[in-house]
Each structure stands twice: as structure tokens, then as C-alpha cells.
Amino acid sequence: MDALIGWVALAVAVLMAALILAYSLTRRATWPTFRHMPPFDALAVDLGRSVEAGTRLHVALGSGSLTSNDSAASLIGLATLSQIATAGSVSDKPPLATSGDGAVALLAQDVLRVAFRQQRAEDRYDPLLGRVTGVGAQGYAAGAMHTAPDEDVTATIVLGAVGPEAALIAESGARRGTVIGGTLDVQGQTALYVTADHPLIGEELFASGAYLHVNRAHAASLQAQDILRWLVIASIVGLAVVRTLGLL
Template identity: 45%
Template sequence: MNQLELIGLVFVIVFFGLMLTLAILSRTRPVRQFREIQAFTRLRHAVGLAVEAGNRLHLSIGRGNLIGPQSAVAFVGLTVLDRIARSTMVSDRPPVVTSGEGAISVLSQDSLRGASRAIGAEFDPLRGRLTGLTPFSYVAGTLPVIYDEDVGANLFIGSFGSELALMNEAGERAGSLTLAGTDNLSGQAVLYATAEEPLIGEETYASGAYLGAGAMHIASLRAQDISRWVIISLILLGALLKLIGVL
């Protein structure tokens, strides 16, 4: 293990320890309110409509895999699915999930099965669908869900490229809310221009905390804030020491 890998390992261990500490402290201290993100406010409203008015929610988790850099945003999508499924499974039209990768499709079905079991409802495996393995076959399989299944809101949270523009346009044509977030830079550029409620940058990774997924999700945001201030302080200190000739 070289020096750079060792530094990275130490950082991960320290960050995880900080998350655990903050999660434990949050049990005895009130949690500060997060800044409002309009996308999550509208999402909570859409969840309420799904239960009261019978509108279906459609969540698309993208084409990321679980063993590479795209795994982070894939797990974010699965976390959002778990929270939404538990809130809307009692609706006349339970949520439907589309994805473009086999393992994610299996995990999405497992999340839906767990939510169904929690309320004693019957599980329908067709609610978790693998719609295509290439970008445009994935979109082609997803568009009928947006157009034909009385969807009130579309959530696109996962790894998407420029094909996301076609899905956002379909949601707009169908008159449904589109909320989108991705880790892909070209996908972020597209969703910023086409999505009704885009999640930019780290807002996507904050989804679990804003949807009440658990103390560790909230602790991760607080740990990120602390890490930023530590890094900024070290940069300023280094610049000052360089200026006065110590370094």
C-alpha cells in the first residue's frame, strides 16, 4: 500500500467514525433543520397525492452497477425507493420501478417486496422492471410507463447520460412532475435544462436524509460539512504558512 492509498484509507476510517459519533449524539440532541430544497418539498406532496388521489409514482434508478463508482448513486436510488414504497404501497396504484441493470432490478424488487410485506399487501413482481440494458433501449422500455400508467410523478435518481432528456420530455408531455438527479456530468447538464425539479451535485446524495431514511443519512451530511471546513482550514493554513516562508 503506497502513501496515497494509506491516506485515503485513514480518511475513510476517520469519516466513518465521525458519522457514527454524530449519529449517536443525534439521539440525545435535537437535529438542526436542513435548508429547504424545493424538489423534496414537491416530492413529499406527490407522495401524499399518490395515497389520497390514487396517482402512481414512477421511480427510475438508471443503469449504474453495484461494483464501480456508479454504485453510490445506485444505492441512493434504492434508498429513495424504500422510503417511497413504504409510504405509498397502500395506494390504489402502488409505485412502479424501472432500471437498466440486472442487479439493481433484483434489489428494487426486493425493496418492493419488503414494503409489501410490512403492510401485509400482496407483492407484484411486475412493479420492478428491467426495461433495457443499453441507454436507448432502457429509455424505449421506460417511456410506456410514463405515458400509459397514470403516473403523477417521475423520479429519475441514478446513473443516466444524455438519454435522460427523452425521459424528462416524456414526463412533461404527460403532465407529470419530473424530479431528477444523477452522478453523470452530461446527465446533470441535461436534467438542469429539462427536468422540472433538478437535483444538482450533492443534493442527489442528500435524498436519504431529506426523506427520513435514518440517523446515519443525517449524520453523513453533518460529517460532510465538518470535513469541508477542516479541508478549507488546512488549505488556508497552508497558504498562510507558504506566504510567511515557513513552507
């Protein structure tokens, strides 16, 4: 049974990798159309405001570590941060990324540095734009709650591995501006569902790269996700039918 699961999983991984590769390398393909998602519109507005009014965006990458099960959330948060940083690097107050994990904070620094360099604003780069506000879920939340009031933040973007304490960060952010948020943790999603102005629920978090045009691979992987989604649905329904008929 376990071996079977392993092989099926491997097959799924290979299929998905092939799809992502195929789509990303399709040279003539146009950028695919995705359904309208208001949080990303809001993000654009917030970015604009930040650049224009010289206020800060706070990207909360959560307290999850790279070696935790939520690592995918941290990875997508970092990818999104690169885009936000690219746009926001010209702001008087460039975006600030907070994390509760050292490795994620270091990566956030790298991402910010690359974004600044590409915008030729490297001299404005400050390593502490990627920072740890506290370690552990609660420690991180306690620190991140102070980021909005202390750093003139107009928009809080929660993108990463956070649990229910995301509500506290969102609440503090909401006192200063808009809150956009998504996370992988379902409890965190629930918290953001009620507290954020623009919650990203479920896997919508993973769409951020494609909606912000990080690179073609993000759009490709979203397309691959869609294809696999229907394969999953088909296998659920098919398996259920087979089992209902007593064939398995």
C-alpha cells in the same frame, strides 16, 4: 506518492465512518435541521397525489450497474425508493421502480417487498414493480420513456445512475406530470438541470435519505459530509497557501 494517497484516503474514510457512527448513535440528539430544498417538498406533494388519486410514481433508478463507478447513485436511489415505497404502498398504484441493470432491479424488488411488508400490504406486492425497461444507457432510456405514458405516471423521479439520456426520460415524464431528478453523473445533472421541474444538482442527491428521514444514519452522514466539506476546503486553501509560499 501513491502510498501517501492511499493512507490519506484511508484516514478520510475512517474519519467519515467514525463521524457517521458517532452521529447515528447519538441517542439524545434531535433530527438536525437542513436547509430548505424545494425538490423534496415537491416529492411530498407528488407522493400525496399518487396515494390520493391512485396514480403512479415512477422512480427511475438509472442504467448504471452496482459495479460501476456510479454505484453510489444506485445505492442512494434504492435507499430513497424504500421510503417512497413505504409511503406509496397504499396507493392504488404503488410506485414503480425501473432500472437498466439486473442487480439494481433485483434490489429494487427487495426494497419494495420490505416496504410493502412493513405496511402490511405484502399481498399487493408485485415483483414486476421493480423492473428492467432495457439494458444499457440508451436501451434503458428507450424503455423508461414509455413508462410514464403506459403506467399512468404522475411524477417521474430520476434518482440513480443516468447520463445525459436522463433528459429523454424527463421529457417523457414531463408530458404526464412533474419531474424531480438528480444523479451523480455530471452530464446527467446538466440534462436534468434544464429538463426537470425540480433538479437535484451536485451532491443534493445524497441528501434525499436525510430529507426523507430514511434513518438516522442518513442524517448523520449528511452531517459528516458537511464537516468533511469544510475539512476539504481548509485543506485546499491551506495547501494552496503553503504552495504559494513555496514551502512545498
